[in-house]
Amino acid sequence: MLIGIKAGRIITPFDEIKDGLVVISNKKIIYVGDPSGFDSGVDKEIDATDKIVIPGFVDIHIHGANGADTMDGKPESI
Numbered sequence: 001m002l003i004g005i006k007a008g009r010i011i012t013p014f015d016e017i018k019d020g021l022v023v024i025s026n027k028k029i030i031y032v033g034d035p036s037g038f039d040s041g042v043d044k045e046i047d048a049t050d051k052i053v054i055p056g057f058v059d060i061h062i063h064g065a066n067g068a069d070t071m072d073g074k075p076e077s078i
Contacts, residue, residue: 001025004042006035007053022055029055 003024010020012032023031023038031038032055064070068077 001044002030002040002042003044003046004038005046005048005053007051008049009052011052011054019049020053022053 005022005024007020007022008018010017010022010032017033019035020033021031021035021038022029023042062070064077068074070078
């Protein structure tokens, strides 16, 4: 299944793309660029035209979730 994310802005290490497309296949990014450069079509489209998309960037910095705070020093909070 090909998933296409239409983004208002895409930021890569090399470029900034306005009104771009990110295509994912089997949990891997296979295309980042202008939508006209990918002519295979997608099975599912996600509208992120009002968002900034940074393909491949995963932010794992957290301070807590679900009522827990990582600063309380309890292993179960992490």
